Amino acid sequence: MAAKQSKGGMLAWLGIAFIVILLDQFTKVLIVGFFQLGDSHRVLSFFNVVRVHNTGAAFSFLAHAGGWQRWFFVGLGMVATGFIVWMLRQHGHQRLFAWALSLILGGALGNVIDRLVHGHVVDFLDFHWSFLAPMFPGGHFPAFNIADCGISIGAALLILDELRRVRRS
Numbered sequence: 001m002a003a004k005q006s007k008g009g010m011l012a013w014l015g016i017a018f019i020v021i022l023l024d025q026f027t028k029v030l031i032v033g034f035f036q037l038g039d040s041h042r043v044l045s046f047f048n049v050v051r052v053h054n055t056g057a058a059f060s061f062l063a064h065a066g067g068w069q070r071w072f073f074v075g076l077g078m079v080a081t082g083f084i085v086w087m088l089r090q091h092g093h094q095r096l097f098a099w100a101l102s103l104i105l106g107g108a109l110g111n112v113i114d115r116l117v118h119g120h121v122v123d124f125l126d127f128h129w130s131f132l133a134p135m136f137p138g139g140h141f142p143a144f145n146i147a148d149c150g151i152s153i154g155a156a157l158l159i160l161d162e163l164r165r166v167r168r169s
Helices: 002-034 068-091 095-118 146-168
Strands: 040-044 047-054 121-127
Touching: 002 047, 002 068, 002 095, 002 121, 002 146, 068 095, 095 121, 095 146, 121 146
Parallel strands: none
Antiparallel strands: 040 047, 047 121
């Protein structure tokens, strides 16, 4: 009976990751279909929808490394996937922790899919504020996507989970 519950719990966590992947890939298909590389559409005074290709990782880390980074980040994403699935099997009963891992898993795989299909990650969310100008050109935070949101929210939940765990002990 416990194994069946564990399997059902695992499917729920993988389902969350799958939803992140679906949302991520659907939005990227729309961007690739309606925007040319470099296009930008103003939505709000502080937000644009753009089309940017990132061959690197966060903040374009290693973007100009010559091409090897594509396979490095695919491999890293696959290793992370294996580790996260293992962690979900071990700790799927810890709801906040499992939510965090599921969001990170979905985000990581969403970006791995991009690297395999396109050779780069498609980013399209562009937020900009003048107070960011000292750190980012024109105050534009680096463009990102739904997969990146999943990874970031998941990371924030991991921190929250750890703070709660420390506070309890």
